[in-house]
Amino acid sequence: MIFAVFVKFVIFAVFAVFVAFVIFVIYKMRILAVDPGSKDIGLAISDPTGTIAGPLTVLPHVARLVDAASVAQLALTHAAGLIVVGQSFDDDGRLSFEGRRAQRFAQALATQTAIPVVMWDESFTTQTARQARIQMGVRRRDRAGHLDDLAATVLLQSYLESNRPS
Secondary structure (H helix, E strand, C coil), X not given: CHXXXXXXXXXXXXXXXXXXXXXXXXXXXXEEEEEECCCEEEEEEECCCCCCEEEEXXXXXXXXXXXXXXXXXXXXXXXXXXXXXXXXXXXXXXXXXXXXHHHHHHXXXXXXXXXXXXXXXXXXXXXXXXXXXXXXXXXXXXXXXXXXHHHHHHHHHHHHHHCXXX
């Protein structure tokens, strides 16, 4: 009798730990954001709780499949559970040329990894990143160069805030 109760308790405890782990993995995971450009690809990563975005790196654009493989490898290296790819729209709300390019990149990326890939509106992320550098007091001379990783950070933070549980 006592043994049966003990076994049920152990089974319940193991199940509870498993459910807690699944909930953590689903709702608390790193997310990788990609800001694909014609010259460089900006990457940002969230913290393990999926709350705060931070810049990761900038990769030079080589070719779509090579870029997708590099991003997939970085996603695995950083234990990302989701990849968010930025896409832009024109003034009429249709995909822009760069947005269609980003969509093709996301399709190539999805063939390179089992990690889910989603698209997210990246409109004005580069302008927001540039403005953030100005507000931080970075001198004009030091602001020269790429903003791709910061734009990816803006993109990711936008995604995180829009998908934060209530």
